[in-house]
Amino acid sequence: MEEFLKIENQIKQDPFIEGPEETTEEVREELRKKVKEYYRTNDISEDLIEQFIIHNDQVEYFVDRFSEKEGFNEKEKEIALLTAIFHDITKGSEDFLNHGEGGGLITKEILIDMGISEELAESVKLGIERHMGQEGYPTDLAKKKYGDDFEYPKYATEVGKMVFECDILTQLTKKGFNKILLLREIDKENRKEDEVVAFEKNITREEAAVLSVLKSAKKSYDLIKNRFIKKCAEELYEEIKKEY
Ligand SMILES: [Fe+2]
Numbered sequence: 717m718e719e720f721l722k723i724e725n726q727i728k729q730d731p732f733i734e735g736p737e738e739t740t741e742e743v744r745e746e747l748r749k750k751v752k753e754y755y756r757t758n759d760i761s762e763d764l765i766e767q768f769i770i771h772n773d774q775v776e777y778f779v780d781r782f783s784e785k786e787g788f789n790e791k792e793k794e795i796a797l798l799t800a801i802f803h804d805i806t807k808g809s810e811d812f813l814n815h816g817e818g819g820g821l822i823t824k825e826i827l828i829d830m831g832i833s834e835e836l837a838e839s840v841k842l843g844i845e846r847h848m849g850q851e852g853y854p855t856d857l858a859k860k861k862y863g864d865d866f867e868y869p870k871y872a873t874e875v876g877k878m879v880f881e882c883d884i885l886t887q888l889t890k891k892g893f894n895k896i897l898l899l900r901e902i903d904k905e906n907r908k909e910d911e912v913v914a915f916e917k918n919i920t921r922e923e924a925a926v927l928s929v930l931k932s933a934k935k936s937y938d939l940i941k942n943r944f945i946k947k948c949a950e951e952l953y954e955e956i957k958k959e960y
């Protein structure tokens with residue numbers, strides 16, 4: 717718990733960096749491979765690794781799509797893309813609730829190893845540490861575990877905000893929505909919750925699960941502030957509401 721709070725109190729702003737891009741598309745392809753290799757060093761199934769990679773690609777796709785629209789310069793876009801590629805690198809390897817902090821550290825090591833500058837590596841690390849969010853899932857879980865006043869380190873820059881919003885935007889895509897439904901289905905506690913709601917509302921457990929995921933999708937939608945990402949979120953949310 718103290719570990720988490722330390723980050724927030726240390727540095728509020730990303731180091732200000734400018735200058736030419738350091739990474740080409742070829743280098744970024746190498747970096748994506750590094751993430752996959754890292755997943756393979758942990759005891760997780762190839763199926764799960766595939767799921768993680770689909771998610772990372774989706775976040776990166778959104779960052780790429782919205783960076784210029786939301787007014788980013790090339791350097792900001794580079795930091796945001798690298799943050800997207802690495803943001804969930806430790807998701808399968810340690811305490812899930814800690815994967816922002818753990819991911820930031822390991823990413824910085826990998827980037828420096830690959831010859832990326834300290835400044836850029838540090839910016840990416842900060843972005844990853846701050847991608848967990850302040851509301852909704854998994855903050856609710858973290859509050860249960862660490863106490864009601866627990867908070868993840870807040871994003872302090874537009875880059876952090878962009879990656880955070882693109883990450884939650886994936887929950888509003890059909891793929892993301894179905895993944896969360898599946899996760900609910902295999903979680904004992906969630907299933908119990910859905911059974912209670914199903915009984916109260918006289919609906920099936922599956923319908924109760926959809927209602928619950930729709931509610932958290934709405935929560936995610938409400939958290940998005942960037943104009944163009946918001947517009948996209950609105951369209952995706954309307955589609956999901958119609959579909960389920
Ligand atoms: Fe994450």
Ligand SMILES: [Fe+2]
Nearest residue numbers: 771803804883
């Ligand atoms: Fe993510």
